Amino acid sequence: MLKREIEDGDVTLADPAFRADVLNGLAMRPRAIPARWFYDRRGSELFEAITELPEYYPTRTETGILRDHAGDVAALAGPGRAVVEFGSGSSTKTPILLGAVDPSAYVPIDISGDFLRQSSAGIAAAFPGLPVLPLEGDFMKPLGLPAQVANLPKLGFFPGSTIGNMIPLASTDLLRTMRASLGEGAMLLIGMDRVKDEGELVRAYDDAQGVTAAFNMNLLERINRELDGTIPIDRFRHVARWNDDRSRIEMHLEALDDLAFTIEGRPFAIDKGETIHTENSHKYGPRDARVLLRAGGWTPIAEWTDADDRFALLLAEAQPPRLAP
Secondary structure (H helix, E strand, O other), X not given: OOOEEEEOOEEEEOOHHHHHHHHXXXXXXXXXXXXXXXXXXXXXXXXXXXXXXXXXXXXXXHXXXXXXXXHHHHHHHOOOOEEEEEOOOOOOOHHHHHHHHOOOEEEEEEOOHHHHHHHHHHHHHHOOOOOEOOEEOOOOOOOOOOXXXXXXXXXXXXXXXXXXXXXXXXXXXXXXXXXXXXXXXXXXXXXXXXXXOHHHHHXXXXXXXXXXXXXXXXXXXXXXXXXXXXXXXXXXXXXXXXXXXXXXXXXXXXXXXXXXXXXOOEEEEEOOOOEEEEEEEEOOOHHHHHHHHHHOOOEEEEEEEOOOOOEEEEEEEOOOOOOOO
């Protein structure tokens, strides 16, 4: 039976997909749990704190690019599109885009319902004439958009280099799912982080204040709270490392001792030094980014970077299929 969780006076059921991913992920070798489960309310708050850290360059760099080029995006996209944001979080970059493109509606999609409702209310207050239609769900799976935007041209918004959290196969599948959801003729504005110095990359995911470590460790706290776990959290540590062969930063939770624990009564054991792989952040060169978009059914039409080429925003279009270039 799924554990009943009490939060802020409400009784809810633990997500069955979360339960399945945790139990299956801890049983496999190497052990891994999908990064989307970081984002309960506490995890979402910690991630927003990460974006303010001096080591974490992606958010401020992407925000700067968007401020400089939102007008260019608007000129290419044209007015009247429904902006659909995948994984909206706190929607901190969204007002820059909405203020430039003259949208007909805004559809934020996020897996964290509390955070989604809070950020949607903020956008509605800032843009009082704009229909704001929040959609709670996992954007990795096909989602039906609200009926109000069904016949409107659409502009997908996927900032933060979130595409980098997925392996290339899953990234391609997601881009195809986005294309199917948004429809032919839609556009997609997507952020992708560039490959750069290993030391800079590792520091961005292992900050001196330990906020990213707390974000990673919160996954274990969530398992204990929602799935009756007995994981000894203080016997794990946060690890961030660069995998050059796969062009990605990896985050892991490493066991400091030989450990035994249960989840909903099911026993698990992990050896000292063994890890639970919790997140990837793939970095893409210019050609890699364009190939990935094309594999997902999107045709790149514009690209903007910062002065140091540390991060890129790409605008792509869901053009009619062609049998040849």
